Amino acid sequence: MVGALILTLAAAPALAVIGCMAARRPRAAEALNLIASAVSFACAMPLPFLINGQQLQFWNDYIMIDRMSAWVVLCTSIVYFLASIYAVGYMRLLNEDKRLCTFYALFAGFGLTTLIGPLMNSVGIYWIAIELTTLVSTFLIAFERVAESMEAAWKYIMVVSAGISLALLGTILFYWGGSFVLGPSYKMTWATLTDAAPQMNPALLKLAFLLVLVGYGTKVGLAPMHSWLPDAHSESPAPVSAMLSGALLNTAMIGIVRFLGVTKAANLGWLPQCTLVAFGIVSLFLGALFIVRQQGIKRLMAYSSIEHMGVVALGFGFGGALGVAGALYHMLNHSLNKSLMFFGAGIMMRAYGTKEIALIHGVGCRFPTEGALWLAGAIAITGAPPFGLFLSEFTIMRAGLKPPFSWAVYVMAILLIVIFIGFMNHFRAMYYQSTQSEESKGDRLSGWCVAPMWLSLIPLLVLGLWWPTHVWDYLASIAQSLNLEPQ
Amino acid sequence: MLVQHLSPIASSLFSLLAIACLLLSFVMLGSRWLNNYLYAFAAESWIIAVLSAAVGFYGNYPELYLIAILTLLFRGLLLPYLVWRIIRRLDVDREIHLFLQPSTSLIVGALFVMLALSVSFRIAAELHLQLTVATLALTVMLSMKLIGFLILALRHEAVSQILGLLVLENGIFLGSQILVPGMPLLIEMVILFDLLIIVACFGVLVGYLMTHAGTTSSLDLKRLVG
Numbered sequence: 280m281v282g283a284l285i286l287t288l289a290a291a292p293a294l295a296v297i298g299c300m301a302a303r304r305p306r307a308a309e310a311l312n313l314i315a316s317a318v319s320f321a322c323a324m325p326l327p328f329l330i331n332g333q334q335l336q337f338w339n340d341y342i343m344i345d346r347m348s349a350w351v352v353l354c355t356s357i358v359y360f361l362a363s364i365y366a367v368g369y370m371r372l373l374n375e376d377k378r379l380c381t382f383y384a385l386f387a388g389f390g391l392t393t394l395i396g397p398l399m400n401s402v403g404i405y406w407i408a409i410e411l412t413t414l415v416s417t418f419l420i421a422f423e424r425v426a427e428s429m430e431a432a433w434k435y436i437m438v439v440s441a442g443i444s445l446a447l448l449g450t451i452l453f454y455w456g457g458s459f460v461l462g463p464s465y466k467m468t469w470a471t472l473t474d475a476a477p478q479m480n481p482a483l484l485k486l487a488f489l490l491v492l493v494g495y496g497t498k499v500g501l502a503p504m505h506s507w508l509p510d511a512h513s514e515s516p517a518p519v520s521a522m523l524s525g526a527l528l529n530t531a532m533i534g535i536v537r538f539l540g541v542t543k544a545a546n547l548g549w550l551p552q553c554t555l556v557a558f559g560i561v562s563l564f565l566g567a568l569f570i571v572r573q574q575g576i577k578r579l580m581a582y583s584s585i586e587h588m589g590v591v592a593l594g595f596g597f598g599g600a601l602g603v604a605g606a607l608y609h610m611l612n613h614s615l616n617k618s619l620m621f622f623g624a625g626i627m628m629r630a631y632g633t634k635e636i637a638l639i640h641g642v643g644c645r646f647p648t649e650g651a652l653w654l655a656g657a658i659a660i661t662g663a664p665p666f667g668l669f670l671s672e673f674t675i676m677r678a679g680l681k682p683p684f685s686w687a688v689y690v691m692a693i694l695l696i697v698i699f700i701g702f703m704n705h706f707r708a709m710y711y712q713s714t715q716s717e718e719s720k721g722d723r724l725s726g727w728c729v730a731p732m733w734l735s736l737i738p739l740l741v742l743g744l745w746w747p748t749h750v751w752d753y754l755a756s757i758a759q760s761l762n763l764e765p766q
Numbered sequence: 767m768l769v770q771h772l773s774p775i776a777s778s779l780f781s782l783l784a785i786a787c788l789l790l791s792f793v794m795l796g797s798r799w800l801n802n803y804l805y806a807f808a809a810e811s812w813i814i815a816v817l818s819a820a821v822g823f824y825g826n827y828p829e830l831y832l833i834a835i836l837t838l839l840f841r842g843l844l845l846p847y848l849v850w851r852i853i854r855r856l857d858v859d860r861e862i863h864l865f866l867q868p869s870t871s872l873i874v875g876a877l878f879v880m881l882a883l884s885v886s887f888r889i890a891a892e893l894h895l896q897l898t899v900a901t902l903a904l905t906v907m908l909s910m911k912l913i914g915f916l917i918l919a920l921r922h923e924a925v926s927q928i929l930g931l932l933v934l935e936n937g938i939f940l941g942s943q944i945l946v947p948g949m950p951l952l953i954e955m956v957i958l959f960d961l962l963i964i965v966a967c968f969g970v971l972v973g974y975l976m977t978h979a980g981t982t983s984s985l986d987l988k989r990l991v992g
Contacts, residue, residue: 403949437918440931464949464950482892483889
């Protein structure tokens with residue numbers, strides 16, 4: 280059952296890639312990608328319920344699904360589905376009908392690579408899957424064919440490829456460490472690595488973990504390796520930005536978390552989690568600085584992604600049931616919320632014809648519904664109640680309130696408040712109506728663009744008001760299997 | 767563990783090849799002509815292919831012969847050809863603006879090698895592998911990594927950056943041949959193909975950069991800030 284679901288999950292976007300390239304008709308490509316994303320979502324939804332805490336392996340042990348990968352795949356498929364609905368409406372606005380088939384083929388390919396990445400059982404193949412996401416998404420970022428998006432795409436592929444080669448080096452050092460225990464040739468899966476870790480050399484493991492952390496951290500967008508992120512997120516078409524932020528970052532994060540589990544099994548002391556906490560704090564700090572003085576609307580959202588990845592890193596760094604469960608819950612909430620924010624930003628960018636915050640005003644009057652949804656999303660993304668991010672951030676803070684990291688919680692709280700004020704200040708400026716003579720309620724927006732905003736806001740509100748016990752148990756059991764208790 | 771019981775001749779052959787690779791990356795660091803970068807890279811890949819075959823011979827890993835042939839074909843011939851095509855399409859044959867003169871960057875590179883050496887001495891001491899070829903392999907691996915990053919940071923032309931990235935990968939590949947010759951064949955092959963796709967993607971992107979941004983130098987890519 281689970282095997283069939285995983286196969287369908289991957290086959291749907293794969294077929295969509297082929298279909299879109301063969302179809303040559305933009306509407307057909309649109310429909311194919313939408314259907315593929317819906318099928319993937321339908322397949323990913325029951326996965327967490329079906330796997331029952333066991334680790335299942337398929338296809339010669341190359342594919343592995345456990346609770347954590349099922350959770351991340353669920354987050355990814357939600358974003359892929361929402362972004363595909365949105366793309367139907369948004370991409371028609373670009374008047375690029377001729378190239379839409381290519382776009383959807385790449386988009387489905389991007390969905391495919393981000394969906395299968397977390398399911399890879401072999402550490403080396405996981406690295407390759409992450410590298411593939413880079414290659415596919417580069418061309419999505421470059422889709423608009425203007426100087427800015429070319430620059431963003433070039434920086435993206437350069438910075439991320441260089442960064443991720445460090446992760447390859449770290450992976451090889453892990454393999455080398457394992458070869459002292461398991462002999463020169465063995466299958467390097469996450470499980471064998473975790474089992475062999477207690478007998479591996481600690482100094483080598485530390486070096487390997489730091490390399491892997493910096494490498495995959497580049498892909499996650501942890502500061503100071505984040506430099507590609509604001510450019511790539513702001514210059515790509517809005518559905519792609521949502522995918523980059525909501526799906527891709529989580530897919531890379533899961534690698535860091537799995538390596539963290541390996542180092543934990545090896546008993547390396549405080550170093551791994553402390554480094555992760557340090558990266559988290561630096562990301563929050565940098566996010567706060569750039570959010571306060573930001574001028575571009577999509578760059579604002581991009582820096583907010585850096586901030587939230589910092590929060591997730593802090594959650595895993597703090598460890599314990601609260602920290603891990605909070606971080607995983609934060610991933611889901613952030614995926615929903617950041618999609619909503621990029622959808623809104625895309626609409627506003629097209630309607631006002633600018634990316635500058637200063638040139639957008641009177642959003643509330645011109646777009647009553649969409650404006651309200653976007654504003655609610657903005658309140659949610661800054662971690663204010665009653666939305667999901669408030670709950671998860673609060674849980675992460677509670678996890679850290681123990682001696683080794685309590686300082687980090689206070690810094691985090693201050694930075695989150697700064698971000699709240701900075702973010703809301705930009706939204707105040709954009710919703711402020713300066714003159715009455717503005718054209719009011721002129722634009723009719725396609726339902727394709729508005730529906731996904733509702734679809735992301737409502738679950739976000741529900742998740743904020745009610746954290747189901749089953750979900751809590753589910754996340755807590757992931758925390759238990761990772762065993763990231765603070766020292 | 768292969769490196770613990772190697773005949774002296776094998777171990778000196780491996781050392782020779784590894785050091786030759788390191789020297790070639792210094793050639794890339796010391797030159798400002800794109801063609802020199804390309805030749806140095808191609809020669810480096812050939813040496814790595816020979817090294818794979820040698821490791822396969824002395825360590826009794828027959829599958830490494832296949833890797834050696836594929837390395838020769840992909841890294842030694844196809845990749846340089848693809849990069850050469852990119853160079854031919856551009857109107858650039860050398861780095862024009864340099865942050866650091868080649869002589870200075872050579873010295874910085876030498877400092878990086880010392881850093882790599884001290885790290886790998888420490889690791890080798892932990893693993894009781896001092897005075898084996900493993901120390902040298904780790905040193906060359908780390909220093910080619912650092913030199914690759916130095917090239918990425920100091921050079922602006924798109925082609926030099928691509929080659930800098932390939933030096934990073936070459937360093938890893940070289941080190942892994944000596945340290946973990948038993949690594950599953952599948953992963954090595956996929957990484958080889960992956961590299962090919964990366965360079966192909968770079969080729970397309972360089973074309974886009976020319977047409978849409980009007981430049982291939984990262985010095986001129988400064989629209990996106992803040």
